[in-house]
Amino acid sequence: MATCSDEIDCARRLIAAAPRIVVLTGAGISAESGVPTFRGAEGLWQRYRPEQLASPEAFADDPRLVWEWYGWRRTRVAACQPNAAHLALARFALAHGKTLIVTQNVDGLHADAALAAAGDVDPGPALPIELHGNMFSVRCTACQRVWRDTAAVDASSRDTLPTCPECRALARPHVVWYGESLDGAQISHALCQAELAAACVVIGTSGVVQPAASIAAVTAQAGGEVIEINPDETPLTALCSVSIRSGAVAAVPDIFDLGSEPAEGRVQ
Ligand code: APR
Secondary structure, X not given: OOOHHHHHHHHHHHHHHXXXXXXXXXXXXXXXXXXXXXXXXXXXXXXXXXXXXXXHHHHXXXXXXXXXXXXXXXXXXXXXXXXXXXXXXXXXXXXXXXXXEEXXXXXXXXXXXXXXXXOOOOOHHHOOEEOOEEEEEEEEOOOOOXXXXXXXXXXXXXXXXXXXXXXXXXXXXXXXXOOOOOOHHHHHHHHHHHHHOOEEXXXXXXXXXXOOOHHHHHHHHXXXXXXXXXXXXXXXXXXXXXEEXXXXXXXXXXXXOOXXXXXXXXXX
8 A cells, every 4th residue: 555655756767757747626725724615524514505695696686795705705814825835836846847737726825826936036937827816816897807806805895895996886706606617718728728637636636527527537538647636535536546545735745846866766
């Protein structure tokens, strides 16, 4: 029975040998930064129903309630920092290229890690595709303008909610809600890269939300390896060459910190 360290070593070898990898992350990679997941025991969906707060219908029905929830989430996430897993991925992407980071998270922590790891070089190779948007971006409900907004949300009344600086119409969080489509160009690019990738590393996702969860299946169907890092098994576990039952912070730095020498060069 392989031990976790054997699996980590196997994952390192697969990643070191892969000319191109896609990394798919979910809420679990941010859990150790203090950001609540959606479906765990303490998950957000234990306390709120998605259709109550994360849907265009909910926003049309009560924009103040939806903004109150996003205001609470933004305040909570603003106090969180990228953890060692975010940073290890960013450093790897900057050092080795060959990596596309695709996240379902809207917390912005991968982008923060990219900026922190890059220092004064271009963070581009480590910047993620944020498939579900970013809670610190807002979009005008009328003219569709998008801008970054990290200000505290005053949801005390309908009149104090964020509005568009251009046309004064009500603004909404620039995130993908239930029943809405993802950005077509983003998901097409992610799926295309998944097909070309020799390995897809899936970190901290329950693998139940499409089309993001299909990214790993596309790599597997094209003959690539799937590596999973998650304390629990998921529907994606069956696709995996290596499935590591671990938290992200314990495993991701070991797997991605190839240092100057790829894993296969390591003395056993
Ligand atoms: N390290 C790695 N994985 C972890 C950790 C950790 N420290 N803690 C929890 N996990 C795992 C859980 O076992 C679970 O499989 O992270 C996963 C989190 O799953 P979800 O809460 O379902 O989050 P996610 O998969 O990102 O949800 C996908 O659903 O509601 C929508 O838009 C929302 O983007 C979200 C999407």
